[in-house]
Amino acid sequence: MIKFPAAAAVLSGIFLVFLATTVAGALLAALSTRVIRSVCGLALCCLGLAGLYYFLHSPFLALMELLIYVGAVCVTIVFAIMLAEPDESRTAAPRAATAGWSAAALFASGGVFWGLARLAGQVAWAPPPARLNDGSVPAVGRALLTTHSLTFELISVVLLVAILGALVIARPGRSQL
Amino acid sequence: MTHLPIYEEPGVYLLVGAFLFAAGLYGLIRRRTLIGMLIAGELIFSAASLNLLAFNRFVAADPTVGQLFVLFIMGLAAAEVAIVLSIVIAVYRQYRSVSTRDLSELKG
Numbered sequence: 001m002i003k004f005p006a007a008a009a010v011l012s013g014i015f016l017v018f019l020a021t022t023v024a025g026a027l028l029a030a031l032s033t034r035v036i037r038s039v040c041g042l043a044l045c046c047l048g049l050a051g052l053y054y055f056l057h058s059p060f061l062a063l064m065e066l067l068i069y070v071g072a073v074c075v076t077i078v079f080a081i082m083l084a085e086p087d088e089s090r091t092a093a094p095r096a097a098t099a100g101w102s103a104a105a106l107f108a109s110g111g112v113f114w115g116l117a118r119l120a121g122q123v124a125w126a127p128p129p130a131r132l133n134d135g136s137v138p139a140v141g142r143a144l145l146t147t148h149s150l151t152f153e154l155i156s157v158v159l160l161v162a163i164l165g166a167l168v169i170a171r172p173g174r175s176q177l
Numbered sequence: 178m179t180h181l182p183i184y185e186e187p188g189v190y191l192l193v194g195a196f197l198f199a200a201g202l203y204g205l206i207r208r209r210t211l212i213g214m215l216i217a218g219e220l221i222f223s224a225a226s227l228n229l230l231a232f233n234r235f236v237a238a239d240p241t242v243g244q245l246f247v248l249f250i251m252g253l254a255a256a257e258v259a260i261v262l263s264i265v266i267a268v269y270r271q272y273r274s275v276s277t278r279d280l281s282e283l284k285g
Contacts, residue, residue: 046223058230101207102207121188140241159256
């Protein structure tokens with residue numbers, strides 16, 4: 001079935017590198033105590049996710065993931081960290097309460113992961129009988145401007161309103177100056 | 178059943194998606210600052226996107242729908258980040274802190 005087994009092995013190796021990048025980035029983002037390291041973990045995680053998107057036959061989304069998440073979201077969060085010093089002080093919380101919350105968080109997330117992983121492993125996902133198109137970038141562009149044009153315009157309105165709202169909230173206002 | 182390479186298995190992607198969701202949930206409970214909770218929320222967004230794309234690749238009949246859905250999720254996540262960070266700036270200006278422990282004025 002596979003004509004070039006060596007090529008498949010190389011591809012599997014690249015895929016595993018992206019997988020490890022995603023997992024390591026998520027762990028760094030969730031576990032590190034300093035917020036700036038957590039942002040770096042998020043950027044790493046999005047880098048790996050872009051690779052996974054490429055393996056899922058969506059090169060356009062891989063590019064957008066890099067552009068929006070690594071380029072825009074992480075940089076904006078870094079700006080916010082510079083403006084508001086968010087580092088958690090170690091001595092602020094009592095020891096017992098912290099351990100209790102840790103255990104509760106670990107229990108909840110572990111339970112969710114176990115359930116979802118079990119569910120994903122149990123079902124045999126059947127491929128569709130026929131595909132309507134090849135899912136390439138021209139097909140995505142055509143769908144974006146024909147079938148989903150209303151959603152596309154609504155997203156632009158949402159982004160505009162969000163930017164205006166962010167400006168209104170973050171600005172101190174004339175009376176307080 | 179032939180032996181597929183690992184990147185053609187839908188279960189692997191679903192497992193990574195579940196892991197991202199669990200990591201985001203852990204961070205959301207465990208983090209004590211607003212920005213840390215925002216980062217954990219972004220992880221949960223990523224988990225949803227990865228799941229949708231995996232189903233789009235392996236199960237859906239029209240492979241453009243999932244890609245567009247994930248594109249719209251990215252747009253909404255960007256809008257959410259802009260709003261949340263402006264709220265963080267406003268809260269920091271008011272309280273001189275973004276720790277969730279200090280933001281308890283409405284608590285009875």
